[in-house]
Amino acid sequence: MSRSIWKGPFVDxxxxxxxxxxxxxxxxxxxxxxxxxxxxxxxxxxxxxGVHNGKKFIPVTISEAMVGHKLGEFSPTRTFYGHTxxxxxxx
Amino acid sequence: MARIxxxxxxxxxxxxxxxxxxxxxxxxxxxxxxxxxxxxxxRRINNLSEDELTKVREMIDTDFLVEGDLRRKTSxxxxxxxxxxxxxxxxxRKNLPVRGQRTHTNARTRKGPAKSIAGKKK
Numbered sequence: 001m002s003r004s005i006w007k008g009p010f011v012d013x014x015x016x017x018x019x020x021x022x023x024x025x026x027x028x029x030x031x032x033x034x035x036x037x038x039x040x041x042x043x044x045x046x047x048x049x050g051v052h053n054g055k056k057f058i059p060v061t062i063s064e065a066m067v068g069h070k071l072g073e074f075s076p077t078r079t080f081y082g083h084t085x086x087x088x089x090x091x
Numbered sequence: 092m093a094r095i096x097x098x099x100x101x102x103x104x105x106x107x108x109x110x111x112x113x114x115x116x117x118x119x120x121x122x123x124x125x126x127x128x129x130x131x132x133x134r135r136i137n138n139l140s141e142d143e144l145t146k147v148r149e150m151i152d153t154d155f156l157v158e159g160d161l162r163r164k165t166s167x168x169x170x171x172x173x174x175x176x177x178x179x180x181x182x183x184r185k186n187l188p189v190r191g192q193r194t195h196t197n198a199r200t201r202k203g204p205a206k207s208i209a210g211k212k213k
Contacts, residue, residue, distance in 0.1 A: 063175075066175060
């Protein structure tokens with residue numbers, strides 16, 4: 001079920017403040033964050049976030065199409081290297 | 092033979108069933124159409140009047156996204172996810188289930204027929 005509209009989108013408050021500061025300063029610093037649960041807001045467009053994936057901060061540059069998604073969606077938490085082709089040697 | 096929303100030719104079935112042959116109209120939508128146009132459930136397509144048929148067609152035209160247009164929209168939506176580089180797009184790219192289902196077993200609809208792995212037994 002999707003979130004009730006009357007609640008508005010969820011964002012961690014400190015992120016909004018940091019985004020404001022970053023935009024005023026004009027420098028495009030990576031904003032490191034663990035807040036994968038935060039929604040991408042329209043005022044985030046153009047900023048770069050370092051979204052934690054449990055191990056590293058994945059740099060995510062926010063484009064207009066990303067608005068409405070969560071930050072975590074752009075920072076995969078699992079790495080899959082594929083299955084080994086030859087398992088016979090193990091026998 | 093009745094043509095509703097392009098090529099579809101459902102006949103001699105009850106109206107709300109026949110309408111579900113159109114891609115994009117399910118049972119709920121079909122019943123909604125019938126109710127709005129004023130067709131009872133026991134009517135069949137071949138005893139609808141030309142008037143009622145045009146009404147049905149009009150309603151589909153205005154209220155429903157159907158056939159080619161719907162398919163196009165679906166593929167456009169998927170493409171949007173692919174270009175976005177979000178998790179959902181990645182899952183689509185790898186042909187794996189998109190909505191968090193398990194893939195340890197099952198998920199055959201997305202993964203296709205099971206491929207046996209040689210020498211998997213210990």
